[in-house]
Amino acid sequence: MSLGEKVGEVAKSANTIFEGMAVTLSHMFREPITTQYPDRTERPVAEMLPPRYRGFLEVQIDICGGCKRCEKACPIDCIVVEMQKDPETKKMMLSRFDIDISKCMFCGLCVDACKGDATGAIRHTREFEGAVGTLDALVLRYIEPGKLHPLYKAPKDPEQVPVGEYGPHAREARERALRDNPALLQELRSKAAEAR
Ligand code: SF4
Ligand code: SF4
Known part of the structure; x- marks a missing residue:
């Protein structure tokens, strides 16, 4: 390899290192894309x-x-x-x-x-x-x-199936109803506390 080629290789290596460092340094001044979980999210993750x-x-x-x-x-x-x-x-x-x-x-x-x-x-x-x-x-x-x-x-007579307690989507329906009705939720909680 001639001297000129060697100098060219060294310059190429130095340029590569410089480019790599420039990318690394640029990240130090950018807004972070990720958010630290769980304590630095805007809202609790469960809500999102x-x-x-x-x-x-x-x-x-x-x-x-x-x-x-x-x-x-x-x-x-x-x-x-x-x-x-x-x-x-x-x-x-x-x-x-x-x-x-x-x-x-x-x-x-x-x-x-x-x-x-x-x-x-x-x-x-x-x-x-x-x-x-x-x-x-x-x-x-x-x-x-x-x-x-x-x-x-399951009871043979569909009318015997307790509405809101059993069957497809029953639990979701019950939970939704409770979420939409805080008074009912409070009443059920009180009853559960009394039963304890
Ligand atoms: S969870 Fe549902 S599908 Fe699984 S055994 Fe029980 S009734 Fe059957
Ligand atoms: S069938 Fe149910 S238990 Fe099995 S991998 Fe899917 S979600 Fe999980």
Whole structure:
């Protein structure tokens, strides 16, 4: 390599370093694009979520009929529903209802399966904060190990189905009603406090 070529290479390297440093320095004077979470956001993040946000799953176990539609619908086997016979009553009972949130991709197929063909017992919440110490803590267990829970049987007569308590969208409807009616919410809270 001739001297002229060597000088050219050195100049090229110096230019590259200068360009890189210029980009780095320019970032020191720009407005930040990201916001530090959670304490420096303008509003709580939960308030900024879109209306149909799919957060962690939740099961209203008292209206689960154990049909396993949600378990079958899940493409990655996050949900495990098991049943066994109660030795005393000889009735089939739920013995396990686990959802492994660490695997869940929040596709909503389980929710659709339950809402469309069963009772609407499983649904997405708006909860998204899942920082825990162990992966096992992300397995949501709706039946305590060793315990049994009765299966929900919908009344044959549709008029017997408690309105606002059971059925597809029941919980959403109830929550919406409570949100829109603070007096009712207060009344229910007082009743719950008295019952304790
Ligand atoms: S589909 Fe619904 S009712 Fe059936 S097992 Fe799942 S949560 Fe329970
Ligand atoms: S949301 Fe999707 S991935 Fe998560 S448990 Fe339901 S079906 Fe499985």
